[in-house]
Amino acid sequence: MMRQSQPRDRGIPEATVARLPLYLRALNGMAERGVATVSSEDLATAAGVNSAKLRKDLSHLGSYGTRGVGYDVEYLVYQISRELGLTQDWAVAIVGVGNLGRALANYGGFVSRGFRVAALLDADPEIVGDDIAGLNVEHIDELEAVIKRRGVSIVVLATPAAAAQELCDRVIAAGVTSILNFAPVVLSVPDTVDVRKVDLSIELQILAFHEQRKTDRMSGGPLMAVDSQ
Amino acid sequence: MMRQSQPRDRGIPEATVARLPLYLRALNGMAERGVATVSSEDLATAAGVNSAKLRKDLSHLGSYGTRGVGYDVEYLVYQISRELGLTQDWAVAIVGVGNLGRALANYGGFVSRGFRVAALLDADPEIVGDDIAGLNVEHIDELEAVIKRRGVSIVVLATPAAAAQELCDRVIAAGVTSILNFAPVVLSVPDTVDVRKVDLSIELQILAFHEQRKTDRMSGGPLMAVDSQ
Structure with missing residues (x-):
């Protein structure tokens, strides 16, 4: 070939x-x-x-x-x-270890694609010290030290909305320029920082369109999608 | 206007x-x-x-x-x-109430966009009966009855990979034709069914591209992205 x-x-x-x-x-x-x-x-x-x-x-x-x-x-x-850039090994820190953070820590799809969860951080003393997916949850006070020590280049924010901006600012001050935001809030960041926001409802919205189309089709409505562009 | x-x-x-x-x-x-x-x-x-x-x-x-x-x-x-189709009210069932299922059940972004979590189902007796986000977790044996009773039109699969296909088949047999799949497995379904698969690593991959580009730029490499198309 x-x-x-x-x-x-x-x-x-x-x-x-x-x-x-x-x-x-x-x-x-x-x-x-x-x-x-x-x-x-x-x-x-x-x-x-x-x-x-x-x-x-x-x-x-x-x-x-x-x-x-x-x-x-x-x-x-x-x-x-x-x-x-997936042939490199990217060290990822997950900030916020609630249900979503735990689900992400255990998510098998990251490792196979070049991402290594290198740190888990939370502010809740009930959660700090837990072992999740082979990692010990560290206190958020250690954020800057952990980012430096583990060579973290991408941070996943899985905190409540109210905590996200402050933590985002700290992460950026610690030198991280790539952030994946699951918190339901729009973060303000400098132009040099890439933030991608995950909205878990987007795929549901696309399903709803098709579901509606099926209903309309059964009732003879005009709405349809064509598979093009 | x-x-x-x-x-x-x-x-x-x-x-x-x-x-x-x-x-x-x-x-x-x-x-x-x-x-x-x-x-x-x-x-x-x-x-x-x-x-x-x-x-x-x-x-x-x-x-x-x-x-x-x-x-x-x-x-x-x-x-x-x-x-x-978001001006309608879509009843959604979440199948699999582990960390991800719980995170989805508590996710505020659904309700504001026309989706109502109408049922939570799991096979684990430790989880069945739990109250999460105002809903009682029901046993997976009740799947077909719950879908019918609550008018569920969209199912979110948040189960381990091994359980997903069998549950998918049951969901389809119960008349559901829109499935959002978080399980790390490719589901086989009839043409009449819409499945959307969520890969939580996709946004990370896009971040990795930009992270690599920033690194290359600092070292004078040729790789760059242009904002077009």
Whole structure:
């Protein structure tokens, strides 16, 4: 299989970056099932995008597949992982060890994708000292020291809304510039810091659209979705 | 403000449906801050898309804004909510009441968006009978009866991977056709059923890309992202 490559001098569009994890998820599923090569059509279907967009996205990585054969699954996993920086080992701290923090600490999907939960922190003396997923929960007073000592580069905020901004400020002051926010609040941060906010209801909203469409279809309504763009 | 409207006879592209919740999240934030109107540029920035795409997406809803004024925030919230089916009241059952299930049951973001957690189910006798977020956890043996009795139309699977497929089959047999899957497994379902899979590591992967880019930039590497498409 020919593997062409081009210099990555024009940058990768942000929207492409956002889709790479979707391709990676689909490819990992195929690799687990022993699939060696995949057509752009099949990969596009598995990832929920159209195949022209998929081919364009992958061309940004210098990956073009082979006519009549498709993409080498294992190699494409490597290319995307490298592009996303997942071939490194990212030390992640989870701040806030309630139900969500515990669920995240135990979430198997992080380790397999290059993320290592390196610290758990909480303010509640009832929780500090607990062993969760092989880690001892440390007191939030230790936040700055823990970030430094463990080389934490990404912080997951899973605190109540009221505590999030203050902790966010402390995390940033400690030198962290990548934050994943589960707290239901909009954080204000300097331009140099990347915050991504997880809204657990977004996928539910997409399901609701389809559920409504099914109901409308049964009652002869006009609403429908087409699988394009 | 003029509110044009056109017949929605051509359907809404799937990719647009996936972006509507992002617009809604941004608009709700603006409404909370008392913002009355918003330009397509500002809304696009807040939602993380480009403004041409935003205008095209909203045109599918028959919403075109007003030149020099922009979009009416409150009315656009209503239009998108209606389109997504969020003006209805969706009864949701959470199957699997471990840390993640508990976190979801307590998650404030559902109710405000038209979702009502109507049932919690688990197989563990230690958990069955617990009161969580005002609901009594019921035994999984009651699954079919609970779905029917409470009019559940969307099921959230938050079980271990090993239990997910069997429970998914039971949920579908009970007439549910919309499933949100948090279990780390690919579910096989009939074409008539919509499954959306939540991968909690996807946002982390996007952060890792940017984190890597920052590191590369400091060391003079070529990798960069551009905000386009």
